[in-house]
Amino acid sequence: MPLVVQKYGGTSVGSVERIKAVADRVRRSAAGGDRIVVVVSAMAGETDRLFALAGQLGAHPNPRETDVLVSTGEQVSAALLAIRLQALGLPAVSLLASQLRLTTDSNHGRARIKSIDVRRVLQALEDGNIVVAAGYQGVDSLGNITTLGRGASDLSAVALAAALRAHRCEICTDVEGVFTADPNICPPARKLSRISYDEMLELAGLGAKVLQARSVELAKRFKVPVVVRSSFTDAPGTWVGEEDKAMEDVLVSGVTLDRNQSKITLTGVEDRPGLAAKIFGPIAKAGIVVDMIIQNASAEGRTDLTFTVSRGDLLRALELVKEVAAQIGAGGVRYEEQVAKVSVVGCGMRSHAGVAARMFEVLAREGINIEMIATSEIKISSVVNIKYGELAVRVLHDALVGNCGAGSYKEER
Amino acid sequence: MPLVVQKYGGTSVGSVERIKAVADRVRRSAAGGDRIVVVVSAMAGETDRLFALAGQLGAHPNPRETDVLVSTGEQVSAALLAIRLQALGLPAVSLLASQLRLTTDSNHGRARIKSIDVRRVLQALEDGNIVVAAGYQGVDSLGNITTLGRGASDLSAVALAAALRAHRCEICTDVEGVFTADPNICPPARKLSRISYDEMLELAGLGAKVLQARSVELAKRFKVPVVVRSSFTDAPGTWVGEEDKAMEDVLVSGVTLDRNQSKITLTGVEDRPGLAAKIFGPIAKAGIVVDMIIQNASAEGRTDLTFTVSRGDLLRALELVKEVAAQIGAGGVRYEEQVAKVSVVGCGMRSHAGVAARMFEVLAREGINIEMIATSEIKISSVVNIKYGELAVRVLHDALVGNCGAGSYKEER
Secondary structure, three states: OOEEEEEEOOOOOOOHHHHHHHHHHHHHHHHOOOEEEEEEOOOOOHHHHHHHHHHHHOOOOOHHHHHHHHOHHHHHHHHHHHHHHHHOOOOEEEEOHHHHOEEEOOOOOOOOEEEEOOHHHHHHHHOOOEEEEEOOEEEOOOOOEEEOOOOOHHHHHHHHHHHOOOOEEEEEEOOOOOEOOOOOOOOOOOEOOEEEHHHHHHHHHOOOOOOOHHHHHHHHHOOOOEEEEEOOOOOOOEEEEOOOHHHHHOOOOEEEEEEEEEEEEEEEEEOOOOHHHHHHHHHHHOOOOEEEEEEEOOHHHEEEEEEEEEHHHHHHHHHHHHHHHHHHOOOEEEEEEEEEEEEEEOHHHHOOOOHHHHHHHHHHHOOOOOOEEEEEOOEEEEEEEHHHHHHHHHHHHHHHHOOOOOOOOOOOO | OOEEEEEEOOOOOOOHHHHHHHHHHHHHHHHOOOEEEEEEOOOOOHHHHHHHHHHHHOOOOOHHHHHHHHOHHHHHHHHHHHHHHHHOOOOEEEEOHHHHOEEEOOOOOOOOEEEEOOHHHHHHHHOOOEEEEEOOEEEOOOOOEEEOOOOOHHHHHHHHHHHOOOOEEEEEEOOOOOEOOOOOOOOOOOEOOEEEHHHHHHHHHOOOOOOOHHHHHHHHHOOOOEEEEEOOOOOOOEEEEOOOHHHHOOOOOEEEEEEEEEEEEEEEEEOOOOHHHHHHHHHHHOOOOEEEEEEEOOHHHEEEEEEEEEHHHHHHHHHHHHHHHHHHOOOEEEEEEEEEEEEEEOHHHHOOOOHHHHHHHHHHHOOOOOOEEEEEOOEEEEEEEHHHHHHHHHHHHHHHHOOOOOOOOOOOO
């Protein structure tokens, strides 16, 4: 019998009624003959509630104890779902990280998985149980509770699927799959039936909330077939897997918009070696991730340096940059609190040129100025004025994905 | 340095403000030089909330999973208190039952403690930590979470104190100690400075909520000095310990009222051997505890049998008794839904007669009819009409305890 890991997110288990619906769904899957390991998140809002309690008791709550606290959210969900399954007459057993022996390092709040000893899970399955595993949590070698980072129940699910060599890992969520763009912004957006790990990684990195980036990396490494699908319907969802020939024919799988970016410009910087290190060293040390960097060559040996950070990091980044600017005698510091990063992603770009040119052409036609550009093998991102963000998504989707089937745009060869 | 176990109940940790107050109190104790192990209950209302959730998902929620669920209440409290202590600059570490190795049998919902491996606690104390242990929970030999029964955080505290050979176990609660009667009913009631284990056991068995009966048994067995005191003041509280000569001089330590009793009478029962077994067998089998039993000898080989049960068990008990009544050809079944059980407790009764006579005399003087009587070595209980319950407590307290010092009544010798 195929072994399937099903992960249900916080919205899917957000109330007694929702938990009942999940149990019914699990029952249908079990009736279909699958052996099932369910991974659950905390009920929607519960993790935030627990973090808020911790914050009321300490400005910087002790990380070990915060993990003991917030891991109860998943423990509650797992127990409640097991109770419901039992009430439906289905043998079920909840397992916590300490019982799953999902071992991590001791990096509280963002622990990394070291190993999973699947014997207890396999024994429980062999005894005829549905296993309900608490997501998000781990246990270190000393038996301390750890957590894997926000949104990491996806990671728990993929890791379990890898360790159990599951037939597939179903990520059951509140959307029907991965879309070519956010349908709220771009109504013609369509659900993709398949997408490669690399594309999904780029999309997750660009803020598509459907799947946590670390879980995609892990799925890619262990070749775990992942399917993103709705908790509420039986629609087939989007398969995430290895790249194949058909995928390469699709130039652009998705268009994304990230509104959560700020832009900082350091003007009149003396253009000599080692200066970038002087500027970005303190920022990196403060744990601030710099996303895009451009440097404008300029006259008289001076240059402008522009980079983007998450809006949440803007204030701290500005402080650091102003200090450095004073030290190195830069002209000044300018910033824009909110800019839009519009990206197109598609593994077809690996073998086909021309997408970038087409992107710039489409944006230019709408009068949208591109302020910064960054590219990877399968992604092109442009920073534009925030007021053009949604328009940019729509025109790029129209031109590069089209209304009538993913990958309708084919490079003219 | 003396090792002290302090237990805080649900009301004492019922809010962020209360947890802060508990942390301040623990800090003062630590500053006084004690090594401290704190045992916490779930925040007031939380356990009920979790049981209610379980009840919404299954009429008879699976006991193993219910324990996984409800044990999160104490996990949350323990983490929050540890977070607060850390925020105050006090090294603190929370420990769950699985980490404490507080091992129980697998009797979910009312597990019995088998052993506690105190090495981890001692190590944590040696490392300079305040240990915050989650009460109420245990772990069986297979690593499943168990719970010890409602109110069993007291038991956790006493068990830890016993295993650690603690100097004392402080039960910090919302009252200032053990009183000679409920001050709400009997305003002259006074706090006792000392009471024996046996007296406390009787009082706990009679429904005094201040200390769980099982925890008193355990304290007695391992001679753990227990002090019941307020979480909110530094008043000295009531010591519970071994009986001594001074205690014997006090005839009556407390007068209690239990309004939670129902009375059932089976009339016209044929008076022959084996009948009691026939009647009480099915009741015991249904898990219903029968408290008092009296049998009136009567004419013509027939007799009336009267007994009391908890009000919550009345309906089930009546069903069973009616079945048996039909089988054995009894005259009929009568019941009173609510009766009052008034009790006087005092270890001085062991060596002094006359208390019972005085009790009956006092009640008779007030025109209160005694419907049933039961005695133990150190307790006399009388069932009276519910409307006289509070009056009975007041007049008995006045006559046997008095207004001017516990044990003001001395047997006339």
